[in-house]
Amino acid sequence: MSTITYTQCPGCFNTSINKVFRCKDYTVSKEQFDIWECANCTLRFTQNIPDESSIGKYYQSADYVSHSDTKEGVVNKLYHSIRNHTLKTKENLVKEATGKHQGSLLDIGAGTGAFANAMKQGGWHVTGLEPDETARKNALSNYDLSLEDPAKLYQFPANTFDALTMWHVLEHVHDLHGYLQSFHKILKQDGKLIIAVPNYTSKDANTYREYWAAYDVPRHLYHFSPASMKVLLEAEGFKLVQTKPMWFDSFYVSMLSEQYKSGSNLMKAGLNGILSNLKAVADNKRCSSVIYIAEKKSIGT
Numbered sequence: 001m002s003t004i005t006y007t008q009c010p011g012c013f014n015t016s017i018n019k020v021f022r023c024k025d026y027t028v029s030k031e032q033f034d035i036w037e038c039a040n041c042t043l044r045f046t047q048n049i050p051d052e053s054s055i056g057k058y059y060q061s062a063d064y065v066s067h068s069d070t071k072e073g074v075v076n077k078l079y080h081s082i083r084n085h086t087l088k089t090k091e092n093l094v095k096e097a098t099g100k101h102q103g104s105l106l107d108i109g110a111g112t113g114a115f116a117n118a119m120k121q122g123g124w125h126v127t128g129l130e131p132d133e134t135a136r137k138n139a140l141s142n143y144d145l146s147l148e149d150p151a152k153l154y155q156f157p158a159n160t161f162d163a164l165t166m167w168h169v170l171e172h173v174h175d176l177h178g179y180l181q182s183f184h185k186i187l188k189q190d191g192k193l194i195i196a197v198p199n200y201t202s203k204d205a206n207t208y209r210e211y212w213a214a215y216d217v218p219r220h221l222y223h224f225s226p227a228s229m230k231v232l233l234e235a236e237g238f239k240l241v242q243t244k245p246m247w248f249d250s251f252y253v254s255m256l257s258e259q260y261k262s263g264s265n266l267m268k269a270g271l272n273g274i275l276s277n278l279k280a281v282a283d284n285k286r287c288s289s290v291i292y293i294a295e296k297k298s299i300g301t
Helices: 055-059 074-098 114-121 133-143 150-155 176-186 203-211 226-235 249-262 266-280
Strands: 017-024 032-038 044-046 104-108 125-129 161-167 187-198 238-245 289-296
Touching (some): 074 114, 074 161, 074 187, 114 125, 114 133, 125 150, 203 266, 226 289, 249 266, 249 289
Parallel strands (some): 104 161
Antiparallel strands (some): 032 044, 187 289, 238 289
């Protein structure tokens, strides 16, 4: 297996990087991976990650809900029970952010196609990209959606899409800057880039530390703070215009984290989810997961 060892931050390329702690892959391999942090932009990242050709085996689990759509276990049942609500919330967010009720949308990392299908049913022209073959098969059988390989991203003409969405996907992408540069090219000048990622500066992340499920090593290559996301977006020609909270994530992540830490304690997980959200009420950038809405910088800025 080939691995990638960083000598500089994969976000801002600064060399002031240091180890924070070590995390375990609880989902598939049970291997240990180090988490490092950049002193300049505050991005955290997983060190010694499998390269793009080697990481596939770390996704091969029946428990990996975004690919398998499994409903096994309490946590996955919870995930599905709230998904219909979150799908409608995401659809409304796209309409609000773009100011359009219909348009062209590219969903990157579409998983089993639930969001792409919701937008298609809402009248949008939707293209979905998904690397996992199992997920693509599920999207075809569940929604009659033909998702395409992510390599297609680099082939779209300029100024194609009104909206680009990534729901918990950017943290998985090896070609971080290449993706963002492609986004800048294919997004219309008045289009919106919508990225949701876990937030390691949240209270639940600080509570669980190396047990925090959203580190999800080695599948999560990067671990974003609001500050690091702003630096990254601006470096690639975007302006951050708004942040939105993902309130349910603190509960979902706390339930998984509690499993990893203590075996299972649903009451404690629920309490930690509530406490995390209370901390984020006054500042949504403290939420367990944050949605970043960005647009292209105006020409000349």
